Amino acid sequence: MGRGQFKPPDHSLGDERTIGGYAAVHARPAAFEGADGYSYSVELLTAETGNVGAPWGGFILFVRWARIGAQTPEGHLETEFLVSAGDELSARAALGALSLEEVKSALDLLVAARLQQSAGATRAWWDVMRDEDGSSNGVA
Numbered sequence: 001m002g003r004g005q006f007k008p009p010d011h012s013l014g015d016e017r018t019i020g021g022y023a024a025v026h027a028r029p030a031a032f033e034g035a036d037g038y039s040y041s042v043e044l045l046t047a048e049t050g051n052v053g054a055p056w057g058g059f060i061l062f063v064r065w066a067r068i069g070a071q072t073p074e075g076h077l078e079t080e081f082l083v084s085a086g087d088e089l090s091a092r093a094a095l096g097a098l099s100l101e102e103v104k105s106a107l108d109l110l111v112a113a114r115l116q117q118s119a120g121a122t123r124a125w126w127d128v129m130r131d132e133d134g135s136s137n138g139v140a
Helices: 019-026 088-096 100-118 125-132
Strands: 031-033 039-048 056-065 073-078 083-085
Touching: 019 039, 019 088, 019 100, 031 100, 039 088, 056 088, 056 100, 073 100, 083 088
Parallel strands: none
Antiparallel strands: 031 039, 039 056, 056 073, 056 083
């Protein structure tokens, strides 16, 4: 399939109101706009939890895309385990059953936490480094 080629949705493949169903119906990952103005695509991932009662968990990786220029990844955010299960397939199925609203809420919480964490950082690192070596004379 060529880049940018449109494929019509196939609603027989799932419920597009869930994150897994959306990807199946539209043959592409879902994407959301974060509160920070960036576009984020969604990747559903599983990993071992270390918990004997529920050895597999599912979490979401949100890939942040550049605003300007080439469509390149510029960063990411990831959730904690959102689901757990006895095996990897069950964890993936439970994760895929999350509603689009639940996934968007998870993204909103991660973006808000990142914005709050960076609120204390008012200057770019290169300005701080310049001040430390004395080359900017305190001018930002």
